[in-house]
Amino acid sequence: xxxxxxxxxxxxxxxxxxxxxxxxxxxxxxxxxxxxxxxxxxxxxxxxxxxxxxxxxxxxxxxxxxxxxxxxxxxxxxxxxxxxxxxxxxxxxxxxxxxxxxxxxxxxxxxxxxxxxxxxxxxxxxxxxxxxxxxxxxxxxxxxxxxxxxxxxxxxxxxxxxxxxxxxxxxxxxxxxxxxxxxxxxxxxxxxxxxxxxxxxxxxxxxxxxxxxxxxxxxxxxxxxxxxxxxx
Amino acid sequence: xxxxxxxxxxxxxxxxxxxxxxxxxxxxxxxxxxxxxxxxxxxxxxxxxxxxxxxxxxxxxxxxxxxxxxxxxxxxxxxxxxxxxxxxxxxxxxxxxxxxxxxxxxxxxxxxxxxxxxxxxxxxxxxxxxxxxxxxxxxxxxxxxxxxxxxxxxxxxxxxxxxxxxxxxxxxxxxxxxxxxxxxxxxxxxxxxxxxxxxxxxxxxxxxxxxxxxxxxxxxxxxxxxxxxxxxxxxxxxxxxxxxxxxxxxxxxxxxxxxxxxxxxxxxxxxxxxxxxxxxxxxxxxxxxxxxxxxxxxxxxxx
Numbered sequence: 250x251x252x253x254x255x256x257x258x259x260x261x262x263x264x265x266x267x268x269x270x271x272x273x274x275x276x277x278x279x280x281x282x283x284x285x286x287x288x289x290x291x292x293x294x295x296x297x298x299x300x301x302x303x304x305x306x307x308x309x310x311x312x313x314x315x316x317x318x319x320x321x322x323x324x325x326x327x328x329x330x331x332x333x334x335x336x337x338x339x340x341x342x343x344x345x346x347x348x349x350x351x352x353x354x355x356x357x358x359x360x361x362x363x364x365x366x367x368x369x370x371x372x373x374x375x376x377x378x379x380x381x382x383x384x385x386x387x388x389x390x391x392x393x394x395x396x397x398x399x400x401x402x403x404x405x406x407x408x409x410x411x412x413x414x415x416x417x418x419x420x421x422x423x424x425x426x427x428x429x430x431x432x433x434x435x436x437x438x439x440x441x442x443x444x445x446x447x448x449x450x451x452x453x454x455x456x457x458x459x460x461x462x463x464x465x466x467x468x469x470x471x472x473x474x475x476x477x478x479x480x481x
Numbered sequence: 482x483x484x485x486x487x488x489x490x491x492x493x494x495x496x497x498x499x500x501x502x503x504x505x506x507x508x509x510x511x512x513x514x515x516x517x518x519x520x521x522x523x524x525x526x527x528x529x530x531x532x533x534x535x536x537x538x539x540x541x542x543x544x545x546x547x548x549x550x551x552x553x554x555x556x557x558x559x560x561x562x563x564x565x566x567x568x569x570x571x572x573x574x575x576x577x578x579x580x581x582x583x584x585x586x587x588x589x590x591x592x593x594x595x596x597x598x599x600x601x602x603x604x605x606x607x608x609x610x611x612x613x614x615x616x617x618x619x620x621x622x623x624x625x626x627x628x629x630x631x632x633x634x635x636x637x638x639x640x641x642x643x644x645x646x647x648x649x650x651x652x653x654x655x656x657x658x659x660x661x662x663x664x665x666x667x668x669x670x671x672x673x674x675x676x677x678x679x680x681x682x683x684x685x686x687x688x689x690x691x692x693x694x695x696x697x698x699x700x701x702x703x704x705x706x707x708x709x710x711x712x713x714x715x716x717x718x719x720x721x722x723x724x725x726x727x728x729x730x731x732x733x734x735x736x737x738x739x740x741x742x743x744x745x746x747x748x749x750x751x752x753x754x755x756x757x758x759x760x761x762x763x764x765x766x767x768x769x770x771x772x773x774x775x776x777x778x779x780x781x782x783x784x
Contacts (some may be wrong), residue, residue, distance in 0.1 A: 298741055301594050304734060332668060334662070337740055338645070338694070338699050340660045340661060341646050344647030345733055345734065348730060349730055349734075370641075370660060374608065391605075403601055426605055433665060450518065470523075471570070471572070475576050477517055478577025481516035
């Protein structure tokens with residue numbers, strides 16, 4: 250689904266979100282309340298500049314509209330793989346975006362992430378994965394890297410990894426795997442307005458992903474290890 | 482232990498020490514108490530499934546120690562095991578450490594970071610784990626407990642851990658430490674050798690190394706590759722808590738926006754250093770840490 254189709258289903262005509270190249274921003278009205286929308290499209294590579302643009306919207310929302318909910322629209326191929334961005338410190342720009350979202354959460358803004366198309370590694374860590382909760386459309390794709398690339402790096406055969414990906418959610422791409430591991434709270438289908446309404450009302454502000462991953466059977470040891478450290 | 486300081490040759494290379502030896506030499510003698518020891522064998526369930534060798538500590542040691550008499554919580558990533566990659570257990574140990582810090586309020590959390598980022602063998606779990614580490618770290622920072630990151634291992638601090646590091650209050654690097662996002666090999670594989678020649682060591686270090694990060698202000702202290710120098714810098718950082726606020730993040734934003742202007746259409750470190758007013762920029766690659774420190778203090782004193 251395109252970002253504009255998603256927004257039409259969520260808000261009808263009640264939004265002014267515009268795309269400027271890969272960058273999305275604007276305001277929507279939902280159940281009578283204004284809501285900030287910020288994100289990316291065209292499978293954007295998140296570089297230094299694009300991380301800053303998103304951070305600016307979050308900071309402006311915190312400064313000018315205390316408490317206003319923020320919806321992050323996620324479609325990214327991951328971090329920009331360029332020497333220019335590394336030279337400037339892309340990790341610092343991405344950390345800044347993450348810290349801005351974290352600040353918004355602490356100041357009482359609900360922050361909801363929605364992977365509507367594609368989410369990869371670095372582009373995802375400082376957006377949907379640092380929101381109060383991240384959701385996805387069923388047809389979205391989330392991964393760290395594709396199986397052929399993973400085969401090269403891990404020196405395991407593609408056939409072996411493909412076979413294992415059918416049983417192990419831990420390294421196989423797929424949005425359902427992220428749900429099972431607790432990284433994605435739920436998939437949004439059918440009435441998207443009802444999904445957003447429910448997310449705004451029920452998403453916890455605490456990080457419950459390890460516990461969810463355990464309950465859903467996709468990440469069986471993380472929560473127990475955390476408890477073990479607390480009890481040691 | 483082979484690396485104990487000798488009276489006539491007191492310098493011990495931080496880069497060459499394994500994680501536990503770094504801890505033993507950096508903190509007050511015999512004060513480290515490890516949580517979840519290798520003997521408990523809390524190991525990755527996923528590596529075994531892939532037929533890949535596991536480690537009894539999943540590549541990270543955590544616990545508490547004293548630093549100049551202060552109780553601090555400690556994590557040290559072991560770069561020799563899967564490049565310090567973050568898997569499910571490794572990440573959960575870090576999350577547990579930060580959650581415990583929030584509960585027990587030590588004087589600081591000191592993270593000896595050495596990592597290529599997410600461990601690809603358990604990629605999805607590692608990615609989620611890194612974001613959990615970020616949130617847990619920011620909880621600790623928000624509580625006014627300083628998080629101090631030390632970077633000086635041969636594997637550098639990359640990927641998700643490069644982001645985690647920049648979420649901390651304070652970063653100390655050696656000149657041979659590296660802090661960045663994507664490794665040069667990944668960029669070369671993606672955009673070609675003319676974009677980033679990963680075998681050009683001088684290029685790699687002036688793009689991601691400690692001296693560059695120090696000149697830009699991406700790390701707070703630059704030290705020699707010496708465990709005692711890291712110790713002294715960590716002690717100095719105990720008082721440097723920097724809780725995040727809207728003001729702090731607005732200043733950070735302005736700094737980064739200016740950097741985007743300074744760095745416009747260049748990917749060359751020397752050119753960027755010249756543009757931000759570093760004197761003798763062309764000579765920086767030949768300078769040692771002490772000489773580079775002098776450059777920044779001159780810059781700061783003229784501001």
